[in-house]
Amino acid sequence: MTVKQTIKRIIPIFVLKVLRKGKKRIADRRANYLQTKRFKRWFSRDDSTDKARVETRLAFDIHRLEKGLSHVDFRDGFGKGVLSEISKRMVLLEKVDPRFMENPLYLQGLAVLHEYQSRHKKDGYDLSEVESLFPVRIWNAAFEYQPGAPVNAGSFVMNALSKKDNLSKGFVELAEHRYSVREYSSEPVPQELLDKVYEVSMKTPSVCNRQATRVYQITDSERIMKALKIQGGFLGYAMPPVLLLVTSDIRAFMNNGERNEPFVDGGLFSMSLLYALEAYGLAACPLNAMFNLSQDRQTRELLDIPDYEFPVMYIAVGNFPESVPVCYSTRYEPEKIVTRI
Incomplete structure (x- = not known):
């Protein structure tokens, strides 16, 4: 008889259960601690x-500027704070990347700055104050950057007619031409169309088919306005006709090892929703639900979300206007993200 078997015979079962629970609690706390520590590091x-984290900040600020450039109500002189950040990161990238002129993020910085310069030049707006934020070499390189170069950034105009036959398109074409749209036509979104979108999205895989994802469909304009005011990332845009909040029901998960699974399953379902919306010719934009404690409390109260659900993300939905500017949001080449083992 092994030592383990002997201990089991000597120690009462209820004591063993208490010990196992204690051991599991310690393991769970250690896992949470290490995950938090790794993230903070x-x-x-x-x-x-360092290069990777400078690129992260630069990508974030490029997209912030793209959103301003793609706004229907374009405002001359906007974004001086963002432009200052872009200048700072581009200078840092020059220092940490010897091949910065081949770096896609650096080139995106030049491209988005080029559009900013061109749009203001066309409007006859004096950019001397903005120019002073950049080293001369970067400002001039952006001015000379050629639109349509291998790496692009900024905005372009999308036409609603290009979405007319989306249901007959293959997945690759559909995915390649999906862009986040933040401004919509006044035409209401039919409920039967949304129901079809939900039906398609139900094919999304989930851990052991537990299907924890929940969707809150908001069409009341006052609640949409309040929800997005709390969310804080959709300021400056007209309210969308429909706002979806995707959540995950924590009761569908079984142990601390699955603590991240609500966001994995919720994220998968959200992407299915976005593709289904695109297929049915609806415009959409994912919006983060990374709430602080106050935002979380206010959102739960506003939408009557139970404590056992995690908010995952919002998705703004509407019909495409006749034409609408959207962000390029240039993606990396696959080689950047794939490691072959």
Whole structure:
């Protein structure tokens, strides 16, 4: 008889259960601690100076500028704070990447700055104040950057007619031409169309087919306005006709090892929703639900979300206007993200 078997015979079962629970609690706390510690060690801070984290900050600020450039109500002189950040990161990238002129993020910086310069030049707006934020070499390189170069950034105009036959398109074409749209026509979104979108999205895989994802469909304009005011990332845009909040029901998960699974399953379902919306010719934009404690409390109260659900993300939905500017949101080449083992 082994030592383990002997201990089991000597110690009462209820004591063994208590010991096992204690051991599991310690393991869970250690896992949570190590995950938090790893995140805090590696996330991109404002004062980060290594290449990967400088690129993270630069990508974030490029997209912020793209959103301003793609706004229907374009405002001359916008974004000086963002432009200052872009200048700072491009200078840092020059220092940490010897091949910065081949770096896609650096080139995106030039491309988005080029559109900013061109749009203001066309409007006859004086950019001397903005120009002073950049080293001369970067400002001039952006001015000379050619639109349509291998790496692009900024905005372009999308026409609703290009979405007319989406249901007959293959997945590759559909995916390649899906862009986030933040401004919509006044035409209401038919409920039967949304129901078809949900039906398609139900094919999304989930851990052991537990299907924990829930969707809150909001069409009341006042609640949409309140929800997005709390969310804080859709300021400056007219309210969408429909706002979806995707959540995950924590009761569908069985142990601390699955603590991240609500967001995995919720994220998978959200992407299915976005593709289904695109297929049925509806415009959409995912919006984060990374709430602080106050935002979380207010959102739960506003939408009557139970404590056992995690908010995953919002998705703004509407019909495409006749034409609408959207962000390029240039993606990396696959070689950047794939490691072959």
